[in-house]
Amino acid sequence: MKIVVAGGGIGGLSAAIALSKVGFEVEVIERAPALTEVGAGIQLSPNATKGLAALGVLEAAVAVSSQPERLEMRIGRTGEKVFSIPIAKEARNRYGAPYLHIHRADLIALLKRAAEFAGVQVRLGARVSAYVRDVDGLRVGLDTGAIVPCDLLVGADGVRSTVRRQMLGEQEPRYTGAVAWRLTVPADVAPDLPHAAIVWAGPGRHAVTYRVRRGELINFVGVTETEKFAGESWDQPGDIVELAGDFGDWAPPIPDIIASAASCFSWALFDRDPLPTWSDDRVTLLGDACHAMPPFQAQGAAMAIEDAIVLAKCLQADGISEASLRRYEKVRKPRTTKVLGSARANMGVFHRSNAITQAATYGPMKLADRLFPSFVRSRQDWIYGYDVRHVQV
Ligand SMILES: Cc1cc2nc3c(=O)[nH]c(=O)nc-3n(C[C@H](O)[C@H](O)[C@H](O)COP(=O)(O)OP(=O)(O)OC[C@H]3O[C@@H](n4cnc5c(N)ncnc54)[C@H](O)[C@@H]3O)c2cc1C
Numbered sequence: 267m268k269i270v271v272a273g274g275g276i277g278g279l280s281a282a283i284a285l286s287k288v289g290f291e292v293e294v295i296e297r298a299p300a301l302t303e304v305g306a307g308i309q310l311s312p313n314a315t316k317g318l319a320a321l322g323v324l325e326a327a328v329a330v331s332s333q334p335e336r337l338e339m340r341i342g343r344t345g346e347k348v349f350s351i352p353i354a355k356e357a358r359n360r361y362g363a364p365y366l367h368i369h370r371a372d373l374i375a376l377l378k379r380a381a382e383f384a385g386v387q388v389r390l391g392a393r394v395s396a397y398v399r400d401v402d403g404l405r406v407g408l409d410t411g412a413i414v415p416c417d418l419l420v421g422a423d424g425v426r427s428t429v430r431r432q433m434l435g436e437q438e439p440r441y442t443g444a445v446a447w448r449l450t451v452p453a454d455v456a457p458d459l460p461h462a463a464i465v466w467a468g469p470g471r472h473a474v475t476y477r478v479r480r481g482e483l484i485n486f487v488g489v490t491e492t493e494k495f496a497g498e499s500w501d502q503p504g505d506i507v508e509l510a511g512d513f514g515d516w517a518p519p520i521p522d523i524i525a526s527a528a529s530c531f532s533w534a535l536f537d538r539d540p541l542p543t544w545s546d547d548r549v550t551l552l553g554d555a556c557h558a559m560p561p562f563q564a565q566g567a568a569m570a571i572e573d574a575i576v577l578a579k580c581l582q583a584d585g586i587s588e589a590s591l592r593r594y595e596k597v598r599k600p601r602t603t604k605v606l607g608s609a610r611a612n613m614g615v616f617h618r619s620n621a622i623t624q625a626a627t628y629g630p631m632k633l634a635d636r637l638f639p640s641f642v643r644s645r646q647d648w649i650y651g652y653d654v655r656h657v658q659v
Pocket residue numbers: 272273274275276277278295296297298307308309310314392393394395422423424425426427428429446448487533535552553554555561564565566567568569570
């Protein structure tokens with residue numbers, strides 16, 4: 267049985283590995299001429315790294331990652347700590363897997379190697395344009411003119427998924443009202459920056475800093491509420507002067523990080539309300555194609571990795587059938603919908619606009635961190651504690 271996966275991002279490659287491991291012939295079709303990712307970091311929480319373990323790539327990921335000692339929230343302008351949760355040993359002890367910070371290009375490279383090793387065929391520079399179902403079965407049409415017959419099509423083609431559009435009709439994603447700036451700089455620009463994932467909160471904006479590539483680089487993401495955005499692609503150049511206008515007067519070392527960046531990129535952030543359905547006959551969706559969410563919970567890629575493993579389990583259990591795809595959606599949709607809600611809510615938490623709302627939000631958080639640290643830690647259990655390897659389908 268042959269499965270075509272549209273899209274060779276984190277979700278598509280994870281699905282390709284998982285599906286080929288359970289015995290399917292898999293072809294990934296990616297519109298870009300090379301399988302790569304942008305020069306930015308990504309956080310992989312323990313639920314995501316348990317997924318990487320299921321795919322057989324966790325050791326390779328650990329080897330090129332940085333492991334944060336703590337997860338922190340600070341006030342952007344002053345650097346004052348709101349909470350600080352230990353995560354290095356705790357991730358393994360409490361959740362059974364490490365918390366990693368990885369460069370996206372490194373993650374894609376190791377997923378690509380694993381996919382090729384598993385026998386996945388990857389066709390680059392070809393865009394999935396449409397699919398057709400008729401008496402001859404399912405066929406996928408590419409912009410190159412090629413037609414690829416298959417038994418199942420998985421649309422892992424991102425927030426503006428072509429497969430989703432054909433399945434459910436034209437429907438624009440929702441602009442979250444915020445753009446993300448991103449850049450990386452050598453770690454010696456800010457040697458005192460703690461080995462931590464730090465959310466720096468501020469009025470109408472927040473920043474996130476952490477180290478990637480074995481600690482050699484610092485990844486900076488700045489999120490600003492604005493109605494003005496230039497583009498949606500990862501390689502949309504940003505204006506360092508404008509970025510410095512938003513974050514240049516924040517606590518050290520943020521100004522140094524921005525001042526030493528040679529360039530930056532900006533990306534308008536879109537999400538979608540939960541879809542009415544993820545599948546239609548032998549066509550299904552995965553990752554951002556079916557549950558695009560804002561990055562304020564750092565879970566979009568984690569959800570795509572989890573989807574990949576659950577989809578493979580469902581197809582292994584019941585073969586390629588509508589029942590398997592319904593099961594996949596039934597298992598995954600409640601969780602991805604809950605994470606979407608929590609990611610949306612976080613934007614408000616990180617962007618408190620004045621001293622009163624900041625005090626009302628961050629004051630109790632600081633107190634809880636001091637008086638009930640185990641309660642603060644347990645708030646992430648429902649996300650990080652999930653072990654996709656043990657999900658029953
Ligand atoms: C600023 C920012 C920070 C983030 N941080 C985190 C984080 O720390 N942790 C986390 O878990 N998530 C994070 N995310 C979310 C994460 O990046 C996404 O959820 C994840 O990349 C989705 O993967 P995907 O494979 O579903 O889609 P995509 O990464 O969008 O991949 C889709 C692929 O399909 C290809 N494609 C598109 N259309 C077609 C077509 N018609 N035919 C063939 N190929 C096609 C594209 O070229 C692309 O390669 C962040 C997102 C942003 C914006």
